[in-house]
Amino acid sequence: MNTTNRSNSNKQKRVGENTHDLYTVSASPHIIEKRSVKSVMWNVVFALIPALIMGIVFFGINALLLTVYGIIAAIMTEAIIQKLRGKPITITDGSAVITGMLIAFNLHAAAPWWIPVLGSVFAISIGKHIFGGLGHNPMNPALLGRVFLVASFPTLTAAGWKETAYSSISGITSSINIQAVENLVTSATPLAVIKQLRDPLFVENINNVIPNASQSLMGEIASIPTIQNLFWGNVGGCIGEVSAAALILGALWLAWRKIIEWRIPTFYIFTVFVLTLIFGGIDGLFSASILLPFFHIFGGGLMLGALFMATDMVTSPLTKNGRIIFGVGCGFITVVIRLMGGFPEGVTFAILLMNLAVPLIDKYTVPNPFGAKK
């Protein structure tokens, strides 16, 4: 066939002149959606911005600076590693930006500048590229980075909370006139307060001063004003995790863009709600007020974890039923750690542990094809 007759100015071509051209051949489908990995990632970045703004509002400009350090360190690490490995440099795809952002979001605003930098370097190199880069990492890099920081620098990351411009660190207003309680609500994060209340020694001590002080404090914790503070983010905590409202706003955007899927967050949050309602009280099963589960859901890193980290595509299950198991598992481990473990917060470990279970979950939840006999 004649293949030579190729002209760039087809507009002047006369009828029939296309006849001998050869055209592009490729497998079907011949039309595809415009959405790319890049647009998915930048949408996530965009969705994290409300939480960043709330962090800046409550903790000041340092929150922004730490985030910027985290992002720059993540991007540079990615570029260097890809250069060393002789791979195409993909820093514009936004995935390193997300990791850097999430590292900073998991720090309190008084952390020194090198903490997010170190966290990002670790997250991108050990958490992501050692496994082959984007799409191949078994665990959420940002959470791995956080664990690395918490384990290496406990005093810089998990203590020295900064209070917000408008409220005490715990977000709880207590009228109980005991020095120990006052110290607690002004210096500890919301989850640390509730953790303390599960310590029988502490409970005995305050109850000896004022009878039923522990119950009254529990009532103050599980109260509408406290939960309002937690919902808007007017409490001490990490930069990006404090404002449940901002995180929900971002997640709604992602859900609308069909980037995150409802199963993981819904089952994660629902499991935490049910378990804390049953086991969250300090006087045995079902002793918790109906408001306590809201305290657990809006407090700590649960919203950030459930909406943005557990839903990380690379490290969550493929199958629909798998995502339900994953969400329930995350919720279960979170509550076990919060109520029984040594840390006040369990979101990080819950998600990392469930990340490791993903291959197994996927293996046992392969769906039946359409038309399969039950």
Added chain:
Amino acid sequence: MGLKTFPGGIHGRDNKRYSQNEPIEIYPLPDKVIIPLSQHIGASAIPIVKKGAEVKTGQLIAKAGGFVSVPIHSSITGKVTKIGSFPHPTGNMQTAIEVTRTGDDNWIDLSDNDYTKLGNEEIKERIKAAGICGMGGAGFPTVVKLSPPENKKIDTIIINGVECEPYLTADHRLMLEHPEDIIKGLKIFMKITGAVKAYIGIEANKPDAISTMKNITKDESNINVVGLKLKYPQGAEKQLIYASTKRKVPNNGGLPMDVGVIVQNVATAIATYEAVRYQKPLISRIVTVSGKIVNKPKNLHVRIGTLFSDLLDCCEQTNEEIGKIISGGPMMGFAISTLITPVTKGSSGLIVLSKKESITYKEHACIRCCSCIDVCPMNLLPSKIANDATYEDWEGAKIAGAVDCIKCGCCAYVCPSKIKLIQWIDIAKNKINELNL
């Protein structure tokens, strides 16, 4: 109106606006036709004419090559000028008979008798002799479809007027312009299979077709027109059956007849009616010529074997340089390298894409976003199949459902990493069959 549908699928732009209001136009007789011997699923037809033979319009030029095969007829009056290898709309080179026109349209003798008095076997004989095969794209011999084994009782016929592929409007125009013939064809199907119920499935983007078909069947209590949600692949056989009857065709090689259903395309129904009534062989069809850059998109009634280049001339060429030409729809059709490719019995469209519309993308690593899984109408794990195929883990690919893929292309359509999922699944499918896993 409650619209019916199936789980999964995608909502894309249907792009039907270019040609949906263009009435069917009869394309004049071409000077030359290239008639491939394989235009259907099954064995190729066997030529019975030699080079130089004079043939009339509708004359048998190749006989069926087996039970699952169809005979081929000349679509014009002329002289056989070559029997050899020609480009085929599935993208490769295949044997075809070239006929050059020598005169006017000189038909073989057609009869017109009272076909309603014919027995079932006689009707089937006529359908077989006319070379009818599915005209929706796959091209399965119609008479084979209509002859299920004794133990498969057929109670329902579904006429597929969904036409869910973007751009295509050929079936839409047929429903608007020849609704009676569709019903007559449907009644023939019902008579020979003993089916007591019939559905006509039409997507919601063709409200005029829905009302036309509803109007014409308003006195037929056993024929229902089903309005279907605008979603691709609504016209896929298994998805259409589920949406209309809630029956699920068994996976792993199950056929519609396993749930008592036979699905036929609207064009096939008309061809069947004409074959049974006039003994008219299948030598023409409606082809949608469309695309953003086509100057005058049209629905053309053309003779089988007409070249795509002739059709594009008829539509006054394009106003931009062509990037890709597609035989069929853009989701499941074949990109072909040359316009010197003939129309076959299954060619529903000639879609022309501009350079800008036909960019080829580089594959990125899978980010496990699960979009492919969420849209798969067969509830498979496309990304896992593709991943297993890269590592040659054919067992894994089978577990993820490779053999049940209907190649609708939804997964590849939504993939943000632009992974060629359909190709990978195809590789896995072939390998699984080869290894008999």
